[in-house]
Amino acid sequence: MAAHPLELVREWFEEAAASGLIEAERMALATATPDGRPSVRIVLLKGIDADGVRFFTNYGSRKGRELDANPRAAATLYWQPLYRAVRLEGPVSRLSAAESDAYFASRPRGAQLGAWASAQGTVLRDRAQLDAQVEAVAARFPDEIPRPDFWGGYRLTPDAVELWQGRPDRLHDREHFLLQGDGAWRTERLSP
Numbered sequence: 001m002a003a004h005p006l007e008l009v010r011e012w013f014e015e016a017a018a019s020g021l022i023e024a025e026r027m028a029l030a031t032a033t034p035d036g037r038p039s040v041r042i043v044l045l046k047g048i049d050a051d052g053v054r055f056f057t058n059y060g061s062r063k064g065r066e067l068d069a070n071p072r073a074a075a076t077l078y079w080q081p082l083y084r085a086v087r088l089e090g091p092v093s094r095l096s097a098a099e100s101d102a103y104f105a106s107r108p109r110g111a112q113l114g115a116w117a118s119a120q121g122t123v124l125r126d127r128a129q130l131d132a133q134v135e136a137v138a139a140r141f142p143d144e145i146p147r148p149d150f151w152g153g154y155r156l157t158p159d160a161v162e163l164w165q166g167r168p169d170r171l172h173d174r175e176h177f178l179l180q181g182d183g184a185w186r187t188e189r190l191s192p
Contacts, residue, residue, distance in 0.1 A: 005177040005185060009077075009086050010048045012163065016079040027054065029156075030074040033065035039066065039183060045077065051086060052157035054095065056103055058120035059150050067092050073156050083166035090158040090179075100103050100152030113143040126144040162190070 026043040032038045039062060042092040047054035053075065057064055067073065073092045078085045104112065118152035124130055137145075144184035159179040166172050 004050060004053070005163070006048060006050055008163055009161065012044070012084055012086060013048060013077065016082055019082060021079055021081060024079060025057065029062050029063065029077045032070055033066055033071050052155045054153055054155050056100065056153040058115065058118070059152060061120035067154060075156055085164040087162040087164070088156055088158040089160040090156055092154050092156045095153035095155055097152070101147050103153060104147035104151070109145065115151045116145070116148050
């Protein structure tokens with residue numbers, strides 16, 4: 001067994017990606033307002049390391065505003081054909097500008113234009129309004145597109161991780177890891 005649960009998460013993710021699953025990086029991210037009103041949406045997992053998992057978004061989106069006000073989240077990765085899931089819970093912090101710049105530069109031009117053009121989560125009059133905003137951004141940036149200052153990355157640094165391996169008899173294997181005050185992980189098996 002790995003000393004750190006995120007090593008196992010990375011192994012499982014790599015196996016899911018290698019299996020040919022479409023968008024194995026789809027991750028359900030749950031945030032909440034300070035008074036506890038939850039919301040969940042799909043984001044794309046864009047990295048796993050010993051410090052946590054990374055994703056990117058518009059800071060002014062609902063999730064961005066909720067993370068500013070209540071910087072804790074939960075996330076789930078589910079790979080149905082492999083009968084596996086991962087749950088992560090913990091504090092969330094913004095990535096550095098340099099990390100966000102590097103990822104933004106790696107995105108396709110269309111995704112870069114979209115980050116500028118979309119005021120994520122706000123009401124649009126119609127699709128034509130969004131298309132016009134994309135055209136205006138493309139005209140503004142005919143060559144290189146810089147990262148907008150309202151867009152960037154986050155890291156969820158888990159203090160709880162669960163690895164769920166499904167079984168046909170519904171007696172699933174659930175390995176639960178809890179971060180202790182001394183930085184060590186306590187492992188426990190949960191009932192299915």
